[in-house]
Amino acid sequence: MSHLDQRIANVRRFNRFYTRQIGVLQEKPYRSPFSLTEVRVLYELGHRQDPTAAELSNDLGLDAGYLSRILAGFDKRSWLNRKACNTDARQSLLSLTARGKKALTPLDARSREEVGMILGGLSSAEQKRLIDAMQTIENLLGTRTTQKPGYILRPHQPGDMGWVVHRHGALYAQEYRYDERFEALVAEIVAKFIDNFDAKRERCWIAEKDDEIVGFVFLVKHSKTVAKLRLLLVEPSARGLGIGKRLVEECVRFARQAGYRKITLWTQSSLHAARRIYEHAGFRLVEKKKHHSWGQDQVAEIWDLKL
Secondary structure, three states, X not given: OOHHHHHHHHHHHHHHHHHXXXXXXXXXXXXXXXXXXXXXXXXXXXXXXXXXXXXXXHHHOOOXXXXXXXXXXXXXXOOEEEEEOOOOOOOEEEEEOHHHHHHHHHHHHHHHHHHHHHHHOOOHHHHHHHHHHHHHHHHHHHHHHOOOOOOEEEEOOOOHHHHHHHHHHHHHHHHHOOOHHHHHHHHHHHHHHHHOOOOOOOEEEEEEEOOEEEEEEEEEEOOOOEEEEEEEEEOHHHOOOOHHHHHHHHHHHHHHHHOOOEEEEEXXXXXXXXXXXXXXXXXXXXXXXXXXXXXXXXXXXXXXEEO
């Protein structure tokens, strides 16, 4: 047997193992009456911001006619909202109704439960090895089979918090003339995050491109039902790749999975690019207040997103 034949056999063996491990071969996953594909489409509708059918078909690799039949079934159950797309009259923006979200909730819970059982049998170090291995597979295969952006998202690790503080201090001084008191504020925020970190309810995403950190964002617990989005930053060299939008989408997706009912954030009116990202994600401006901080006159804004 050649080296290639052996490697093909290894990949096929892993595929058999993994599909059995995560229950892909079950006809009705998560003890539900729905097929795996129906569950996947329902999940995407519940965790994306108004996708179109074309986007779902492309991203999930589904035949357009097959997806149309699934969506028609969701329509019959009154699970689906459709609204006009301003940029393409042929497409509709899709979202779940209250009934659709209610149908998704127990599936989400069972999915988290099953993954939790898998991870629960591993030590913390083993969990990290598993996640790193999955990320490696995604990076190696994703770049060859799909048009994915040239960056990855990963959890925070030792050394990241110092970089978060440094880049906020340096970049905001350069772009907005904030003084060192802003860097001190960021240091307080990240210290509190590390000291009180709740892995089930909080998360930090680090964006890397070519092995360099190019962005990050935090989602922290504000109350039992409210999460707070904090410290979104994308390096100038990586702007235009959609990293900021992706980071905020991950915050929204995680907040829904964690059971929050609302995400709130505090920003400044001068941060135009960030404000556009928040608005696109569905956040709404609810409060404005003038203040003088970090050596500059500011207009603070509070934005909320109901989940």
